[in-house]
Amino acid sequence: MNIPSFADILTAHDRIKPHIHRTPVLTSRIINELSGAELFFKCENFQKAGAFKARGASNAVFGMNDVQAAKGVATHSSGNHGTCLSYAAARRGIPCTVVMPRTAPQAKKDAVRGFGGKVIECEPSTSSREAVFAEVVAETGAEFVHPYNDPRVIAGQGTCSKELVEQVAGLDGVIAPIGGGGMVSGTCLALSNLAPQIKVYAAEPEQADDAYRSFKAGHIIADDAPNTVADGLKVPLKELTWHFVSKHVTDILTASEQEIIDAMKLIWKRMKIVMEPSSAVPLATILKNRGVFAGKRVGVIITGGNVDLDKLPWQ
Amino acid sequence: MNIPSFADILTAHDRIKPHIHRTPVLTSRIINELSGAELFFKCENFQKAGAFKARGASNAVFGMNDVQAAKGVATHSSGNHGTCLSYAAARRGIPCTVVMPRTAPQAKKDAVRGFGGKVIECEPSTSSREAVFAEVVAETGAEFVHPYNDPRVIAGQGTCSKELVEQVAGLDGVIAPIGGGGMVSGTCLALSNLAPQIKVYAAEPEQADDAYRSFKAGHIIADDAPNTVADGLKVPLKELTWHFVSKHVTDILTASEQEIIDAMKLIWKRMKIVMEPSSAVPLATILKNRGVFAGKRVGVIITGGNVDLDKLPWQ
Numbered sequence A, B: 001m002n003i004p005s006f007a008d009i010l011t012a013h014d015r016i017k018p019h020i021h022r023t024p025v026l027t028s029r030i031i032n033e034l035s036g037a038e039l040f041f042k043c044e045n046f047q048k049a050g051a052f053k054a055r056g057a058s059n060a061v062f063g064m065n066d067v068q069a070a071k072g073v074a075t076h077s078s079g080n081h082g083t084c085l086s087y088a089a090a091r092r093g094i095p096c097t098v099v100m101p102r103t104a105p106q107a108k109k110d111a112v113r114g115f116g117g118k119v120i121e122c123e124p125s126t127s128s129r130e131a132v133f134a135e136v137v138a139e140t141g142a143e144f145v146h147p148y149n150d151p152r153v154i155a156g157q158g159t160c161s162k163e164l165v166e167q168v169a170g171l172d173g174v175i176a177p178i179g180g181g182g183m184v185s186g187t188c189l190a191l192s193n194l195a196p197q198i199k200v201y202a203a204e205p206e207q208a209d210d211a212y213r214s215f216k217a218g219h220i221i222a223d224d225a226p227n228t229v230a231d232g233l234k235v236p237l238k239e240l241t242w243h244f245v246s247k248h249v250t251d252i253l254t255a256s257e258q259e260i261i262d263a264m265k266l267i268w269k270r271m272k273i274v275m276e277p278s279s280a281v282p283l284a285t286i287l288k289n290r291g292v293f294a295g296k297r298v299g300v301i302i303t304g305g306n307v308d309l310d311k312l313p314w315q
Helices: A006-019 A029-035 A053-063 A066-070 A080-092 A106-114 A126-140 A151-167 A182-194 A210-217 A239-248 A257-271 A277-288 B006-019 B029-035 B053-063 B066-070 B080-092 B106-114 B126-140 B151-167 B182-194 B210-217 B239-248 B257-271 B277-288
Strands: A038-043 A073-076 A096-101 A118-122 A173-177 A199-205 A249-255 A297-302 B038-043 B073-076 B096-101 B118-122 B173-177 B199-205 B249-255 B297-302
Touching: A006 A053, A006 A151, A006 A182, A029 A038, A029 A257, A029 A277, A038 A151, A053 A080, A053 A151, A053 A182, A073 A080, A073 A126, A080 A096, A080 A106, A096 A106, A096 A126, A106 A118, A118 A126, A151 A182, A151 A239, A151 A297, A173 A182, A173 A277, A182 A199, A182 A239, A199 A210, A199 A277, A210 A239, A210 A249, A239 A249, A249 A257, A249 A277, A257 A277, A277 A297, B006 B053, B006 B151, B006 B182, B029 B038, B029 B257, B029 B277, B038 B151, B053 B080, B053 B151, B053 B182, B073 B080, B073 B126, B080 B096, B080 B106, B096 B106, B096 B126, B106 B118, B118 B126, B151 B182, B151 B239, B151 B297, B173 B182, B173 B277, B182 B199, B182 B239, B199 B210, B199 B277, B210 B239, B210 B249, B239 B249, B249 B257, B249 B277, B257 B277, B277 B297
Parallel strands: A038 A297, A073 A096, A096 A118, A173 A199, A173 A297, A199 A249, B038 B297, B073 B096, B096 B118, B173 B199, B173 B297, B199 B249
Antiparallel strands: none
16 A cells, blocks of 8 residues: 655645645634634635645646656546546646546536546446446556545645645644545645644535444445435545544544535525535534534635536525 | 715725725636636625625715714615615614515515614505605614715725725726616726726616616616516616716626526636626626627626525526
């Protein structure tokens, strides 16, 4: 297992700076009153390509040597990672192929193609995806960039919390949503080095609580086809992310679908920002666990803003 | 007619600074590509109480002497001005009464009450509104703060474009939506003094194009019950705002309902911000009049973010 180091975050930050936004940190008086905490929202919904995954993808793409880069990159992802890898590849001027189930939303395919990436469709099964993906790599020689179980990706995501502690002093905790655990792992790696007194929390939908159950059990448990409005959080932990989650996370908290939707609507209404259901899970758990966060200064990662405006979850 | 001066804007800015946000200016690579112009969005959707009207309301409220202030303020408005006047009054700790038709949306009444303002309902007719409002003023002695035909309000709104030219150098034009004309008048007053080379444009819904027709005719024309998704822009010009619009505006451009909705959705999708239909009218007219703005650096006032999330216009 190739575990990234804190130095990898520093290298990543220098490498990707020209390709990412240093996203703003927003606050809301009303949401502070409702939560009893002082919340600092790190707005990766304003990130390039609309999600924090532009960080990890850019780190992987711009870290490759020219020979490998010329063959391009490839991944399987029907979410933000595919879009963001396509974004980063376009910035470097190299090919990008994303394998997606043919049943994935048209908007997701369009997003990849919008940056010039190629979408190859597979059947909506793991076996088909793996077979089609192997074929793509065999044909192109493209470098596989996993959505989260990749040290380059984790180091890239870690730049987000590095910025956060540069932007906000005296944080007591940072909370991020957890799916595969790439953002949470990067956060653990950054904070355990930069500010080990800051506790790291992860937030997860009750209906996709595999990380929560893994954390309590002490080993990885994968869900079988979880279903949640927080569609970015359905994937399971892998070895690399489990390493960080099991070692550095203080607790994993969960929220119901309705609590997630309510928190999402609250942020839209009060902060006037467009963000994804996945990004609302941390606030949902904060409002549910006031005792844990009351009086504390807490960083909250708003992970992305790519939401289908024609199909909002409260409608 | 008591016409505000540029000095009134400077006084207003000093007066209201503790009570308003210096809102950010955002840009979008994709929207620049679509428009062929370089657009700088001044985001008053992030303003206190969710709209630029917090500026004018705060200037009126904090400009009153203590004797008058103790009697409170009053207005009639079923839109952002009522909410923002209530916000400003709460900051000063004085009473605020807003007369609204009983048919106004519950959310608008709740917004006024949320800041501690009192809502008095009238029948949805001009005669009832005037009668009820006269009664309120007679009873309380409250100071009437008109939503736009008031020099204090216009001077307050002018602080927005003053900030904009401090934030962005070399603008060729600034465009704002026009309803009663308070924001456009403040913009004219600020820019004709600070940077007279910057052209001021106003943007209006085709279905509420009274300012456009007034501008072309050379005298105020008021619409009879206009209907548009841009609900903040239904009111007519008055003497004070006509003074500025007729003297300083370069042109008034209009857009259809569908063009407004498309522009609104484009901003939500690409810029990840929540803003009102009224705020989308400028971009709608820019996309429709590429020849006017191509290659130009243009400030675009996003006037507010108070939208009913349960009733979005594209659904």
